Amino acid sequence: MTLVDFLRDRLDYLIATGRRAKLGPDTRGVVADDDIAPLLHNEDGQFDLPERVIADAKAKLHIVALHAGHHRCGPRDYDNDNPCPTLRYLALPHAGDADYNPAWRP
Numbered sequence: 001m002t003l004v005d006f007l008r009d010r011l012d013y014l015i016a017t018g019r020r021a022k023l024g025p026d027t028r029g030v031v032a033d034d035d036i037a038p039l040l041h042n043e044d045g046q047f048d049l050p051e052r053v054i055a056d057a058k059a060k061l062h063i064v065a066l067h068a069g070h071h072r073c074g075p076r077d078y079d080n081d082n083p084c085p086t087l088r089y090l091a092l093p094h095a096g097d098a099d100y101n102p103a104w105r106p
C-alpha cells in the first residue's frame with residue numbers, strides 16, 4: 001500500500017463516517033468509533049461537526065491529489081516510493097492505524 005492509497009482510504013472513511021453522522025442522533029451507535037466520535041460532537045454532545053469533518057477530509061483529498069505520484073515539492077522531486085513531507089504530515093494523525101508504515105514518518 002502506498003502512502004497515497006493509505007491517505008485516500010482514511011479520508012474516504014472520514015467522509016463516509018461524517019455522512020452517516022448527518023443522518024441524526026440515532027446513528028450515534030453506528031459511528032461511535034472511539035477515535036471518530038469526538039470529532040463529530042460538539043461540547044454538548046450534538047452532531048454539529050460532520051459537515052466540518054467532511055469538508056476537511058475533502059480538502060485533504062485535494063491536497064493528496066496534488067501530491068500523488070511523481071511531482072516536485074520545493075527543491076526536490078518525490079514519488080510514491082519516496083512520498084513528500086506534505087503527505088507524510090497528512091498521514092501522521094493516522095500513525096496508530098495498523099496499515100501505517102513507520103517509514104512514512106516525517
Ligand SMILES: [Zn+2]
Pocket residue numbers: 066067071072073078084085086087
Ligand atoms: Zn508534494
